[in-house]
Amino acid sequence: MNKISQDDRAPGADFRSQARELVANRETLRRIFIMREDDSARETLVKYMEQILFGLQDFLQRHVGITEEVPLKELSERFMDTTIGRHPEKKLAQVITDLINGIAPYAVNVASPYFVGHMTSAIPFFMVHLSTIVAALNQNVVKIETSKVVSIVEKQVLAKIHRLIYGFPEDFYKEHIQSGYTSLGGFVEDGTLANLSALWVARNRLLGPKEGFAGVEQEGIARAFAAHGVDRLVVLISQLGHYSLRKSAGVLGLGSDNVLAIGVDEHNRMDIGELTSTLGHLAKTEPRTRVLAVVGISGATETGTVDPLGKIADICQEQGIHFHVDAAWGGPTLFSEKYARLLSGIERADSVTIDGHKQFYMPMTCGMVYFKDPEAMDAIAYNARYVARPGSVDLGIRSLAGSRPSTSLILDSALKIMGAQGYALLIEHGIETAASLAEEIELRENFQLMTRPELNILTYRYCPPEIQKHLATAGPEEALVINQALNEANIALQRRQREAGKSFVSRTTLRFPDGRNGLTVVLRVVIMNPMTHMGILREILDEQESIAARQLPESFRIEP
C-alpha cells in the first residue's frame, strides 16, 4: 500500500544532517532579499524555475484522476507536526523537490482530460508565467500608491468585460473606463464574494439613507428595517442556485432562510410561472416583506443550464427589483458568436458575477462582479482617510477586500494571448463535446440521461434497461424504493471509479419536476478541458459499465 521510497518522502520527513548546516542570521536574510547578480546565482534561480515548470509538468503527464491510493487518513498521519523549527530546516532546492515529489503525487490532477467532474481543470501553461509576474511585482491594488499603473490596467480590463456583457456605446466607456468617480465592476476573491458584493450593493441601495436614517451600512439591519417599514428581505433564485447566495444572505443580515428557491421547468430553468406567483403571493400576504433581488443563473453549477434571463428581466423591471445574474460559470459563453445567444437577457442585469478561475481558465482565484449602473458601487464606498481619497482611483474604496493582488494583469494578458476567438473555441469545444456525450449516453441502454446539456455540463445515471422498464410502470411508492436502490448503486459506482484512479466523474443529488422519485443521485460531467474528447469519454462510460457489471451486480438486482 505504502509505496513511498526514500526519494519521494512527504515534506514531513526530516533531513537532520542537512538541517545542521542551515542557520538564520542577518547574512542569510540579506541573501533572500537581495538577488545576487553573478552568473551562478542566476543559474540557480533559473534552475529552480525549470524544476517547477518541468517537474510539475512531468507529474501532470504521469498521473490521471485522483492519484496514488494512499488514504486521506494515512496522509493526515504524516502531517502532525505543530512545531516551527528554531533554525531553517531546508534550502529552497530541497523544499521544491519535496513539493514536487512529496506533495504533488498526492494532490489531485485536475489537469487530466479524464478529470471531468468539476469546474476546476487544466489551465494554459502561460498562466504560470503570468502568476509569477504578479507575485514578483507584488502590487497591492487597494491603493494607487502601491500599484500605480496596475490599478489603471485593472479598470481597463473591467471595462473590457463590462462591454462584453452590456455592449454600451463607445462614449459610455470613454467616460467611465478610467473615472475615479464611477466603477464598472470589481475584482473579488471568487464567485462567492462576487455574489455577496452584488447583494451588498442591492441591500444598501434598497435600505439606503432617508430622512432621519443614515443607511443600513452605517446603522445596521435592525434600524434599517424599522426606518424602511420592512421586517423581511428575500432573495429569489431557482432551486439550482449556488449556496454562496445563502452564505451572502447570512453575512448581510438577511438570514439564509430568506433565499427562497423557485422550482425549475423540464429544462431545469427557473419556472417563470412560479416566480410570478411567488412574487404575487408575497405582495399579498406579507406587506412588510421586500424582495431584495431575483437571481438568474447563467450556467447552473449542477446542470449547466441557463434561466430565462429576458423574462426575469421583464418581471424585475416591471416591479423595480434588482436583477442579478450569476454567470460565474457561463459568462465566457459570450465570446462565442455561435452560442452567446444562450445568455441573451444578461445585458439587462443590474449586476453580474463572473469567475476568472472557471471558464477564463485562470489560476485560483479570481472572481468579478459587474454593475450596469456605473454609480451602483457608490452604495458600498468607504473612504479610510489614510488609504483612499474620494474621486481617486484607489480601488479599495469600493471593494469588499482590502489588500489584494493584481489578478487583473493575468486576465488582461490572457485576453491578449487568447483573443475572443481563442476563448470561443474552448467554449464551443465544451458545449459540442457535451452534446455528443449526451447522444452517446442515450445510445447506451445501461444509462439514462438525467439533464440534457445546454452549456457543457450534463448529468446521467447508471440504470440497466430492465430497471428502466420496471420504473416506467411502477407505482409511486415502488418507484421511490427503486430510486433509492439506484441512488446507492450510483454512489458506489462513482466512488469505485474515483478510487480506481483512472478517471473522475462527480456526483450530485437533484430533484426532478415530476417529483415521484424524491431525491435522485446523478453522475455529473463538466467538459472544460480542451484535451477531453469523445474517445476519452467513451472509455469513462466503458469503465463505469464494467465496474457496474463486475462489482455491483447485486445493487442492480432490484426485486419487484
Ligand SMILES: *Cc1c(COP(=O)(O)O)cnc(C)c1O
Ligand atoms: C462556482 C460557482 C459559484 C461560486 O464560485 P466560487 O468561485 O467557487 O466561490 C457561484 N455560482 C455559480 C453558478 C458557480 O458555478
